[in-house]
Amino acid sequence: xxxxxxxxxxxxxxxxxxxxxxxxxxxxxxxxxxxxxxxxxxxxxxxxxxxxxxxxxxxxxxxxxxxxxxxxxxxxxxxxxxxxxxxxxxxxxxxxxxxxxxxxxxxxxxxxxxxxxxxxxxxxxxxxxxxxxxxxxxxxxxxxxxxxxxxxxxxxxxxxxxxxxxxxxxxxxxxxxxxxxxxxxxxxxxxxxxxxxxxxxxxxxxxxxxxxxxxxxxxxxxxxxxxxxxx
Ligand code: SF4
Ligand code: SF4
Numbered sequence: 001x002x003x004x005x006x007x008x009x010x011x012x013x014x015x016x017x018x019x020x021x022x023x024x025x026x027x028x029x030x031x032x033x034x035x036x037x038x039x040x041x042x043x044x045x046x047x048x049x050x051x052x053x054x055x056x057x058x059x060x061x062x063x064x065x066x067x068x069x070x071x072x073x074x075x076x077x078x079x080x081x082x083x084x085x086x087x088x089x090x091x092x093x094x095x096x097x098x099x100x101x102x103x104x105x106x107x108x109x110x111x112x113x114x115x116x117x118x119x120x121x122x123x124x125x126x127x128x129x130x131x132x133x134x135x136x137x138x139x140x141x142x143x144x145x146x147x148x149x150x151x152x153x154x155x156x157x158x159x160x161x162x163x164x165x166x167x168x169x170x171x172x173x174x175x176x177x178x179x180x181x182x183x184x185x186x187x188x189x190x191x192x193x194x195x196x197x198x199x200x201x202x203x204x205x206x207x208x209x210x211x212x213x214x215x216x217x218x219x220x221x222x223x224x225x226x227x228x229x230x231x
Contacts, residue, residue: 002121009128016135035060035134037117041067041074043104055111060134063107064127066120066222070191071106073120073221078103115140118190120222123175143173146193147186151177159185160208165218169204170196188222 003010004025020030036058042048055061066072077085086094107113117123117130133140147168151158159166159180166185168177172193179186205215216223 039064069116120189
């Protein structure tokens with residue numbers, strides 16, 4: 001929906017691309033494409049089969065949004081007993097045989113992903129930037145620094161001083177510190193930055209009299225079984 005909401009900008013992009021399949025916006029379907037953009041996580045066997053088929057056909061595969069890039073909120077279920085999850089979501093008489101054994105996974109836990117467009121929701125600007133780069137044959141630069149960098153650049157007061165356990169120090173930037181700029185802690189929708197400064201994060205935790213477990217407890221929404229998990 002974020003992409004449909006690009007409005008005029010989508011017309012520019014469509015000038016450089018021939019869109020052959022887009023389930024949100026058109027009914028045509030095709031198996032002939034160079035770039036595939038996948039959203040959603042992988043849970044069922046049929047998801048996995050389809051993903052392998054798409055990977056086999058596309059020259060470039062892009063994972064779009066938190067569910068595709070890190071498993072997202074869907075991955076929460078991996079933390080719980082599956083029967084309990086099914087009862088909770090579908091009611092006590094629900095039968096969901098296709099979920100019997102499946103763990104939810106991010107796209108790159110199944111097939112090779114060339115680029116990731118992070119976030120929940122994604123940043124529209126980042127989407128257009130990445131797609132423009134790909135259409136021009138350039139490699140898009142995805143931020144390798146944490147949310148704190150963007151947050152500091154905006155002059156925001158740090159939410160740790162206001163008793164919020166903000167995940168900004170270990171989460172990938174690129175959202176322009178969307179949440180802290182509105183007074184809410186970062187809850188990690190863009191996933192861990194590639195090389196999180198764990199030592200600095202531990203220093204911050206200690207400075208505010210908390211424990212690593214307190215920080216981990218704030219990772220549950222988007223960080224469930226995300227890699228790296230243990231530090
Ligand atoms: S509010 Fe969050 S993102 Fe901003 S500086 Fe503090 S820890 Fe970093
Ligand atoms: S501040 Fe954190 S939770 Fe908010 S959009 Fe950015 S990465 Fe996602």
